[in-house]
Amino acid sequence: MGCPNNLVKAQQEEQPLLSFGVISDVQYADIPDGRSFLGVPRYYRHSFHVLHRAVQRWNDQKLKFAINLGDIVDGFCPKDQSLTAVKKILDAFNLFNGPVYHLIGNHCLYNLPREKLLPALNINPSCDNLTAYYEFSPIPEYRFIVLDGYDVSAIGWPEDHPNTLKSLNFLNERNPNSDKNSPNGLVGRDRRFLMFNGAVGSDQIEWLDRVLQDATVLDQKVVICCHLPLDPEASSKEALLWNYEEVMDVIHRYECVKVCLAGHDHKGGHSVDSHGVHHRVLEAALECPPGTDAFGRVDLFHDRLVLFGTDRLMTQEMVFR
Numbered sequence: 524m525g526c527p528n529n530l531v532k533a534q535q536e537e538q539p540l541l542s543f544g545v546i547s548d549v550q551y552a553d554i555p556d557g558r559s560f561l562g563v564p565r566y567y568r569h570s571f572h573v574l575h576r577a578v579q580r581w582n583d584q585k586l587k588f589a590i591n592l593g594d595i596v597d598g599f600c601p602k603d604q605s606l607t608a609v610k611k612i613l614d615a616f617n618l619f620n621g622p623v624y625h626l627i628g629n630h631c632l633y634n635l636p637r638e639k640l641l642p643a644l645n646i647n648p649s650c651d652n653l654t655a656y657y658e659f660s661p662i663p664e665y666r667f668i669v670l671d672g673y674d675v676s677a678i679g680w681p682e683d684h685p686n687t688l689k690s691l692n693f694l695n696e697r698n699p700n701s702d703k704n705s706p707n708g709l710v711g712r713d714r715r716f717l718m719f720n721g722a723v724g725s726d727q728i729e730w731l732d733r734v735l736q737d738a739t740v741l742d743q744k745v746v747i748c749c750h751l752p753l754d755p756e757a758s759s760k761e762a763l764l765w766n767y768e769e770v771m772d773v774i775h776r777y778e779c780v781k782v783c784l785a786g787h788d789h790k791g792g793h794s795v796d797s798h799g800v801h802h803r804v805l806e807a808a809l810e811c812p813p814g815t816d817a818f819g820r821v822d823l824f825h826d827r828l829v830l831f832g833t834d835r836l837m838t839q840e841m842v843f844r
């Protein structure tokens with residue numbers, strides 16, 4: 524685990540309020556190694572071993588919970604094996620001695636429809652509209668908000684669902700390519716208008732606003748989790764949430780949001796935005812060559828959050844404004 528000396532010292536001096544585990548983009552499939560569209564190697568079978576080692580480490584460290592930032596299975600997984608692959612990954616997560624909070628990603632939705640995926644991931648079991656946003660407060664000082672970045676998207680909903688039709692219209696107006704996953708010709712932040720991305724819908728925006736009001740009243744610090752990154756400085760433009768500006772406008776109305784965690788953009792990244800909010804995109808488990816890892820432990824303090832990364836997942840201290 525790479526860990527600068529001053530962080531080791533800080534860790535020895537002060538006990539965190541709470542520690543939890545993080546991992547993103549396992550994208551497991553029982554298929555040979557491959558590459559991304561841009562040629563980056565992807566190790567579909569090895570990612571299972573990365574997850575397995577993560578869970579062992581989290582148990583050794585007695586972490587209170589874990590967050591999976593999405594994409595547990597890959598879109599190349601043969602569709603008759605989707606359920607088996609999801610079960611294999613969830614069995615590995617279930618070896619963790621604590622709750623695991625899951626986010627959905629585009630690759631999850633390539634494999635299973637929401638009505639199968641959400642119960643499997645124990646997301647919103649009592650919710651009948653198949654949305655995947657929720658919140659939890661593991662200690663009184665902190666609130667975690669999980670956003671559903673595919674709330675409005677052209678994947679994961681039935682073909683004739685209003686969300687699918689609305690999203691296809693949205694993409695047609697912004698991306699002239701016949702392959703709506705191609706950013707060819709799109710410039711700057713407009714390169715995010717791709718089929719493998721999505722948006723946070725209006726109901727979810729209103730809900731987010733209400734939760735942030737409540738957190739403010741309770742004097743809680745907030746960590747936002749979304750599979751899709753929310754800040755262009757932390758991520759490739761191609762990976763951003765379609766309406767990241769709208770979501771960040773809501774977040775910036777409040778002082779309580781300190782950190783946004785994301786996945787999707789496999790190389791990872793970090794930025795501090797104009798309001799002092801940290802954005803940390805996690806390096807993908809899928810892109811770890813055999814024998815290497817990408818997972819982490821996060822320590823929460825009153826004035827900062829420290830991510831201790833293993834191997835390819837970079838260590839990051841995020842001091843609050």
Ligand SMILES: Nc1ccn([C@@H]2O[C@H](COP(=O)(O)O)[C@@H](O)[C@H]2O)c(=O)n1
Pocket residue numbers: 558559560561702704705706707
């Ligand atoms: N620069 C790019 C990136 C992607 N695409 C398209 O998206 C698909 C998924 O990309 P992966 O990196 O996850 O393999 C890919 O098959 C392309 O259709 C693209 O066109 N240009």
Ligand SMILES: O=P(O)(O)OC[C@H](O)CO
Pocket residue numbers: 548594629630719759761762787788789
């Ligand atoms: O996880 P994928 O395969 O959808 O890839 C997403 C891209 O890395 C976003 O830039």
